[in-house]
Amino acid sequence: MHPYQSMDFCVADLNAAISINGFPCKPASKVSANDFFFDLSKEGVTNTSNLNFSITSANVLTFPAVNTLGIAMNRVDYGPGGLNPPHSHPRASESGVIIKGRVLVGFVTTQNVYYSKVLKPGEIFVIPRGLVHFQKNVGKGKALAYTSFNSHLPGAVILANTIFGSQPSMPNEVLTQAFRVEDSVINTIKSKFGS
Amino acid sequence: MHPYQSMDFCVADLNAAISINGFPCKPASKVSANDFFFDLSKEGVTNTSNLNFSITSANVLTFPAVNTLGIAMNRVDYGPGGLNPPHSHPRASESGVIIKGRVLVGFVTTQNVYYSKVLKPGEIFVIPRGLVHFQKNVGKGKALAYTSFNSHLPGAVILANTIFGSQPSMPNEVLTQAFRVEDSVINTIKSKFGS
């Protein structure tokens, strides 16, 4: 039998010498039950920035079993006031379920319509692929959500970091014109994003 | 502006006169924030059969916003001993997170390898597309999971019902030969599945 025979799955070999926008498969003989299960039970540390939130990812880079299966998950912890800031996923639609707390979920369409709602535990949301969205803990204590994606590595374009924190830095002349503010405003924001 | 202009999403119009393995879009002018959120907070009634479990679905038929987005979710409630019986999804890979209880998750590959693990809250699993799998509550109380799919209507082939409960009934001569049992065994099982 060919060592990769079934193609039912393709557990990623993250140490492979090559990558093909995806990963080679681990030989089936080295795959065990543990490959298909992953622990997202541990609360993330949220107080590392003013955003007061934390993402723990189960995508192909951390959970190799999802390689080529078109699926991934995240655990999102929010401290009080915690914000998963405006971002988009270039390669996936997203759904999510609130497990704890009160979470404001919002997104904006390409027509600039903003849709939002405060969700309670057990309520779910869907974000169409590529649209800008955020979640903010608007309850009193911590909040928790699990999110799912239809890609094994959805990627995330975090707007503030993309615009104001890239390496090298996006030129001020582009940002002042795009956002209609002075250089000084851009410089102030950039300084907060290490750019 | 064209009433369906953005194509960011395509909220299903379930009352449309036609269907195209998917649904026509509701006009954008009739779409509101509520379309993109869905309530899976209500515990399902599990004691309606010996399986002692319940599925509440958020797919295109109940949550029209996922139309064409390639994503859907389910809430799965398990009473004590509850079983989401062996089944496969013809059109999706699946991931799931355990929220409450102890849940045995198992699946079988096309090479007849059985992979399984007992999961605790916060642990997740992945099921490659089309493979037979089940979850069983092996803890003391109730259990709860949320599952996600990369299709807006993954479908479910529930093996026992498919084999022994179809309408009309699959012929006994096929089933006795396939499962290597007598007619009487087939008839006994069929009688329990209303066939």
Next chain:
Amino acid sequence: MHPYQSMDFCVADLNAAISINGFPCKPASKVSANDFFFDLSKEGVTNTSNLNFSITSANVLTFPAVNTLGIAMNRVDYGPGGLNPPHSHPRASESGVIIKGRVLVGFVTTQNVYYSKVLKPGEIFVIPRGLVHFQKNVGKGKALAYTSFNSHLPGAVILANTIFGSQPSMPNEVLTQAFRVEDSVINTIKSKFGS
């Protein structure tokens, strides 16, 4: 010219050191006409089990030319009474043509509707992706069919083997609850499938 230049095809190199749910390509310089043709003329040996049938596969593992082309074929031989037992293909829709004999073809939808017909030579069938189906020789002599798939490796979930013959074995407590039979029935069937 790059050795893999055209991408018209990608004949699988089954001996490659890696696999990526598909196979690397053989260099174009080593591809010859013979790669694109395959012999399914030889009648399979059908009397190796009570099922009295045989599958000869032309998929990427045996016919490397179909690698990445999204197509595969099988030859199916049926002895008298032969049964291609209930199974599903996790990664493909199927069509098939009867060449010899009388063959009962049946499948069951996710709504538990059973569709079937006895086919004669030259008649064809289609099985939607992922649904459970079977073919049984209901004529007097041998039967023969050629089947086609829209995947280079459709895979097969053979229900009886999946449920009763996996390694390790699916737990009895799951099977008795799912199929509503006693342990003894499960044990009897499992013993016939080597589990």
Next chain:
Amino acid sequence: MHPYQSMDFCVADLNAAISINGFPCKPASKVSANDFFFDLSKEGVTNTSNLNFSITSANVLTFPAVNTLGIAMNRVDYGPGGLNPPHSHPRASESGVIIKGRVLVGFVTTQNVYYSKVLKPGEIFVIPRGLVHFQKNVGKGKALAYTSFNSHLPGAVILANTIFGSQPSMPNEVLTQAFRVEDSVINTIKSKFGS
């Protein structure tokens, strides 16, 4: 239950008021077993042109069950010397099995490499998507093949008709330059293709 609920299949409603590069689905309540089976047992009439061959198609236009399933079949009959002339399928890879006769199967890659073989009954071929190919009966009597495609409507670009028989006609100045022949040669060929 929604009339189109399962999405296991989407039998085409060829009389629908609209088309969407595919067809709307027949309501599930009007689908019967016969929808999924099709008769390709009848030998085609081959002597209607000098090509001495005949195609009988089971694609979405004749066999509505394949709608959205990504699969279609053809029956190809060849009289003595019959030729399925050089053509390509813009939307599908193809496989085929010879049932009767001796058939020369050839195709040309985008690198202008010609691969061919004379096939006997039970032998199969594969044609990568979009490449030019033909089959010619090189045996003494009739020949028969069944071909399969990974599209519900693969389409066919028949080269001679496309180049010399379109309506309106492709300009001579294009054809003389492309094929490096005089107007008179082009006119002679065009006259045979009704252009």
Next chain:
Amino acid sequence: MHPYQSMDFCVADLNAAISINGFPCKPASKVSANDFFFDLSKEGVTNTSNLNFSITSANVLTFPAVNTLGIAMNRVDYGPGGLNPPHSHPRASESGVIIKGRVLVGFVTTQNVYYSKVLKPGEIFVIPRGLVHFQKNVGKGKALAYTSFNSHLPGAVILANTIFGSQPSMPNEVLTQAFRVEDSVINTIKSKFGS
């Protein structure tokens, strides 16, 4: 012949009563050569905002022939200093060719790496799907580019408008936290985007 028979194309019927994230096809009998050609020769009016640029789109909404073909184009005119401001396309990769002027093209990856170059006429760029990018006329006179997409309606998330100009407005508490600025800065920017 079925009025929509070939499926070679599916010219959109923008006035159809329904939409399916795409459009129904115009009957083939009403399709003419003009459907497949579109005029992007007219220079856009660029001085309507401080951005001093203009987009003329040939997507499914303006050029119905691209419906279902997975392709679209834009003409982009830039006045002196003109900026196609930072944006992303949720449903397409993009390529573009500069025809006139000197244009700075930049994009940022999900790893926050900024790649950029000043392009001259005849030079091309590629933007991976979903990533934030911009073009700025850095030459002395006008500039012109043609861009292409692998979607019939790629959509555009224009960051400044999405963040500061949506209807209704994204909450200040989200924006101050995400961008680490005071309410007053947010309000100033919002006022410029009509929110």
Next chain:
Amino acid sequence: MHPYQSMDFCVADLNAAISINGFPCKPASKVSANDFFFDLSKEGVTNTSNLNFSITSANVLTFPAVNTLGIAMNRVDYGPGGLNPPHSHPRASESGVIIKGRVLVGFVTTQNVYYSKVLKPGEIFVIPRGLVHFQKNVGKGKALAYTSFNSHLPGAVILANTIFGSQPSMPNEVLTQAFRVEDSVINTIKSKFGS
């Protein structure tokens, strides 16, 4: 961080030991801005054959950044009377914009309908996937077009070369029957295509 971590892009490593109908990715650490830009500013040499045209390609083989992004471009130069001869792309739809000259663009559907138009600078065309098409410079001087594809390697089946210039040669008995001409005509044309 994994060397291939983001999957935003996958710049091809054309020197990799393997190919998988696409190419492995260059490590992200070796990717620079220059990878994403390409020079198509140089006029091609058109007078190398009677066709008097030239293609300069920016596909995965020359512009590795487009690997897996589903996009490619060509520069097409036409001398006076230059012809991009009838051909089809097996793996892509195409759009194109005329930059200089007067260019007749024509294509033929699978129903043998010929659509054409003479385009001026700034006008665009679209060719549905897999259909035969050509462009001919019908103006007085040189002409120039940029074309785009929704594949990183669309491939080209150039009809005259495919039919009359393959190696080995397509048999005369096939060609005389398909095109309804004498052997002498076939031999004359073949001699011009080196076959």
